[in-house]
Amino acid sequence: MEKIFGKTEGLKKSELKRLSNLYRRRVPKERVLTPELAQTLASLSQEVGRPIALLLDREGRVVRVGVGDAKDLPIPEGARGERRLSGFRLLHTHLSPGGFSRPDLSVLFLNRLDNLAALEVEGGRPATLHLAFLSPPRGEGDWRVLPPRPYFHYLELDLRAEVEALEEELARQARVRELVDGSGERALLVGVDRGEGPEAEAALEELAELTRTAGGVPVRRVLVFRPHLDPKYLVGLGKLEELKSLAYHENASTLIFGLELSPAQAREIERATGLKVLDRTQLILDIFALHAKTPEAQAQVELAQLRYLLPRLVGKGKEMSRLGGGIGTRGPGETKLEVDRRRLQERIVYLARRLEDYAKRREEARRQRKRRGVPLIAVVGYTNAGKTTLLQALARGGEPGEDKLFATLRPLTRRGFLPGVGEVLFTDTVGFIRRMPEELLTAFRATLEEVREADLLVHVLDASEEGALGRYRVVEELLKGLGVEAPRVLALSKADRAAPYDLLFLRERLGGVPVSALKGTGLKELKETLAEALLKEGVRPQAWAQYT
Numbered sequence: 001m002e003k004i005f006g007k008t009e010g011l012k013k014s015e016l017k018r019l020s021n022l023y024r025r026r027v028p029k030e031r032v033l034t035p036e037l038a039q040t041l042a043s044l045s046q047e048v049g050r051p052i053a054l055l056l057d058r059e060g061r062v063v064r065v066g067v068g069d070a071k072d073l074p075i076p077e078g079a080r081g082e083r084r085l086s087g088f089r090l091l092h093t094h095l096s097p098g099g100f101s102r103p104d105l106s107v108l109f110l111n112r113l114d115n116l117a118a119l120e121v122e123g124g125r126p127a128t129l130h131l132a133f134l135s136p137p138r139g140e141g142d143w144r145v146l147p148p149r150p151y152f153h154y155l156e157l158d159l160r161a162e163v164e165a166l167e168e169e170l171a172r173q174a175r176v177r178e179l180v181d182g183s184g185e186r187a188l189l190v191g192v193d194r195g196e197g198p199e200a201e202a203a204l205e206e207l208a209e210l211t212r213t214a215g216g217v218p219v220r221r222v223l224v225f226r227p228h229l230d231p232k233y234l235v236g237l238g239k240l241e242e243l244k245s246l247a248y249h250e251n252a253s254t255l256i257f258g259l260e261l262s263p264a265q266a267r268e269i270e271r272a273t274g275l276k277v278l279d280r281t282q283l284i285l286d287i288f289a290l291h292a293k294t295p296e297a298q299a300q301v302e303l304a305q306l307r308y309l310l311p312r313l314v315g316k317g318k319e320m321s322r323l324g325g326g327i328g329t330r331g332p333g334e335t336k337l338e339v340d341r342r343r344l345q346e347r348i349v350y351l352a353r354r355l356e357d358y359a360k361r362r363e364e365a366r367r368q369r370k371r372r373g374v375p376l377i378a379v380v381g382y383t384n385a386g387k388t389t390l391l392q393a394l395a396r397g398g399e400p401g402e403d404k405l406f407a408t409l410r411p412l413t414r415r416g417f418l419p420g421v422g423e424v425l426f427t428d429t430v431g432f433i434r435r436m437p438e439e440l441l442t443a444f445r446a447t448l449e450e451v452r453e454a455d456l457l458v459h460v461l462d463a464s465e466e467g468a469l470g471r472y473r474v475v476e477e478l479l480k481g482l483g484v485e486a487p488r489v490l491a492l493s494k495a496d497r498a499a500p501y502d503l504l505f506l507r508e509r510l511g512g513v514p515v516s517a518l519k520g521t522g523l524k525e526l527k528e529t530l531a532e533a534l535l536k537e538g539v540r541p542q543a544w545a546q547y548t
Contacts, residue, residue, distance in 0.1 A: 005073055006066035007050060015048050019065055022052075027060035030160040032117050033091060038126035038151050045093040046124035053092035058114065058163075063088070070118075071103045075111040084170035085134070085163065089115040096120075099130050099148060108132055109142050109248065110274035114163045119151060126151045133162060136169040137249040174251050177219075184217040187254040187278075188247045191223045192235065202467050203434070207258045207280060209384075214287050219250045234265050237272060244273045256283060260437075263312040281308060281437045288440065296358045303351040304439040310344050362449065375424045375539050377416075377530065378451045378486070380479065381460035382471040383431025386493035386517060388412070390460055393517040394527070395426045413450075418531040421539060427454070434474045441482075448482055456533055457488045458526075463506055463514065464497035472510060489533050491515050491526055 002023045004016055011019075022044075025037055045052045053073040055064040066073035070092050090113055092104075097120055108116040118130040129151035135144045146154075177186070189211060191204035200223060208218040222243065224235045233240055234257065243255060254276045255269065261279040270277045278286075285305050292298040379387045395414035413427040427450050430440075441448075451457065457479075461472050472490075490512030495503060496519050503514055513529050515522035 002065070004065055004067060006053070006068035007072060008067050011048060011067070015044075018044055019048075019052070019067065022054060022065045023062050025054075025062050027056060029058060029060045030158050031060070032089075032115065032129070032131065032154055032157055032159050033119070033151070035152070035155065038119060041091075041093050041119060042121045042126040043124050045095060045121050049095075051093045051095060053090060056089050056091065058087050058089075058160075069101075069103065070107045070116065075107075075113075084112070084167045084174070085114050086112045088113055089117070089159075091117045091119065094118050094120045094130075097122075097128070100132055100145065105132060105143055105145075108134065109244070115159060129154050131157075133166060136166065137173050137251055142245050142248060170251075177251055184215050185254055186219045186250065186252040187211055187216045187256050188243060188250065188252045188275075189218050189221045189256050189258070190235065190243065191221065191258040192229070193223055193225045194227055194229075199470070202470070203258055206434070207256065207283075210280070210283050210287065211256060214283055214290065216254065216256075218256075219252050220246060222246070229259075232265065232268050233272065234259070234261065234269065240269060240272050244275070247273070247275055254278060256280075266312065280435070281439070284433070284437055284440065296355070299351050299354050299358070303348060303355065304437070304442070306344055306348050306351070307439045307442070308437070310341070310348070359449070373540070375421065375455045375534050376450075376453065377424055377426050377456045377458060377534075378454035379426060379428050379458045379460060380451060380475065381431065381493075382462065382475055383433050385431065385460045385462040385465075385471070387431065387460045388428055389517040390458070390491060390493055390515065391426050391428050393520065393523055418527050418534070421531045421534050424530075424534070426458075432475050432478050434471075436478060451479070451486075452482065452484050454486050455537060455539060456530065457484070457486050458491050458530065459488045460491050460493050461506070461510075461512065462494050463492040463503050464494040464499075468502070468506060469509065487533055487537060489513070489526070489529050493517065495522060 002020045004019050008016065022040070025040075027034055027037060041052055041054070048067065050067050051069055053066040053068065053070055054062050055066075055073055055075065057063050063076075064073055070090055073090065073092070075086070075088060075090075088111070090107065100116070100118055104116065104118065107113070112134065114133075116132045119126055120128040120130075127150065128148050130148050131146040131154060133144045133146075135141050189204060189207050191200055191207060193200035196203075204221050204223055208221060211218045224239055226235055230236045235243075247253070247255065252275070255273060256278045257269075258280050260281050261269070261277070266277050266279070285301065285308060288297075288301040289305065292301045379391050381387050391412070391414065395416040413425055416424050416426050418424050429448070429451055459472070459475060461468055461475075465471065490510055492498070492503065492506055492512045492514045494516065495514035496516040498514075506512065507514070513522055513526045515526050517523070
C-alpha cells in the first residue's frame, strides 16, 4: 500500500486502502481535474470527515496523497530543478464553504506550485472550485485567485497554457534582471538596527560588499529596526512574510542576514520562507574558501568552516565528507547523524594537527630571521584597505592587489630596504573586519603570530572610505585582543581618491602618512617614517645602510 501523508490517526484500514488507490488516478495534463476524480474526492472526504489533498505532476500523475489541509501535505524538496515553477500542482478538498486560507496560499507561494485548487464538498458531492496561480514578479500581489465557480465550469480550463504563459513571463523577467544586475546568485540582504543608527547602515553596506565578493548579486537591502531580537525568527514572522514576498518579486533565492544566526533560527527562517538562509559568518567563511589557494590557507578555512558547522549539524548526512561503508563502520545503534558528528570531529582534530605542523615551520622561520637580525614589519589593516598593493610598492615585489575583500589569506613576506636601516622584511596579513568570526581568529592563530612577533606594524587605513575612523578603531581593538604590542605607523592609503577635507580630518585625529601606492606618492615619506620608528625601537642599522 502506498504511503498516506498527514493526519491519518484513527482511519480504518479500508479507508486507508481507498486513499491509497488514489495513486492510480491520472488527470489529463491540460485539465485541473475530471468529473470522476471530483466525485471520488468528495465522497471519500465526506466519509473520513477530513480534507484530502493530492499532489500531481505535470503529466497528471498523483505523486502524493495526504489527509488534512494543503499545509499537511509535504512537497518534495528540490522539486523546482531548473524550472521557474515546481512542476507540481495541489488539489485538496474543503468540507466547509469558503475560499483559500492564508496557509493555503502560503503553500502555493513557498513551493512555487503550478496551481492550487480547493474543491468544496457539500453532502458528499463536489460543489464550488477555487483556483489560484502565482502572479508574475512585480505584478499585483503574490498570487492570482480566479473567481469561485461550480467545479464543472473549470473542467475545460487549459491548465497547461496557463502554466506555460506564467513560466514564459518568469523567464523573460529573469533575463531582464540578469542584463541589469549581472549573473550570479541573487540575494536579499537583511540588516538589523538595534539602535546603532549610521553604524547599522554601514554594516549593511559592508554586507553588500561581502556578497559581491562571494559572487552573489545583492538585489535589495532591508534594514529592520528591532531593539529586541525574536529568539525564533530574529526579525519576527510578520517581517519574514514581507521578505519572502520581496524575494519572489526580485527573483532572489537567498536571504543573507547581517547578524549571526543560531542553528535553530536558521532552520526556522528557512522553513518559514522556503529560501536558502545564510548569515554574515557563513558568508565570510565562503569568501575565505574562495580565496584560499595554498594548502595552509585551505586547511585554516576548512577548520573554521567545520567548527562553525558542527553545532549546526542536523541530519545533513549527504553533505558530509566521505563516509565509510561495510565492516567496521556500522556501530550498533549508531545513527547517521552521530556518524556525521564523529567524522567532523575526527576531521577537525586532523586539521588542527596539520596547522600545528605549519605553525612549527613558521616558528622556525621566525627564529632564523631573528638570528640574522633582519627587522620584520607587518602590514595590517581592515580588509580591502590596500595592504597588498602597498606592500608591493614598498618591497618592489610580491603579488598585485585586488579590489576585493579578503583577497589575501596567506602571509606573504618580501625583502625591502629602508634608508638608514638597510634590509627589512615586509609581511602581509589577513585583513580584519568588524565582528570578525571567532572561528576564523582561532583557525588563523598561527598566521597572526607574524603580527605579534613583528618589530613594527604598518597600519594601512583606506582614507577614501566613508567611516574610516570606525574601521581604524576596529583594527586597533582586534590587535589589542590579540595581545599585539608592537609600535605602529599609520599609512593613509588611497590618498589620491580621498577628499582633501577627509584626509585633513584623519591626519588631525590620528596622524599618519598619506600615500598612494598606485601613483607612488608619499612612499618616500612613509619609508623614512618607518626607518625612524625602527631606529627608535633600538634596531641597529646595517653597515651599508647609508648607501641605500
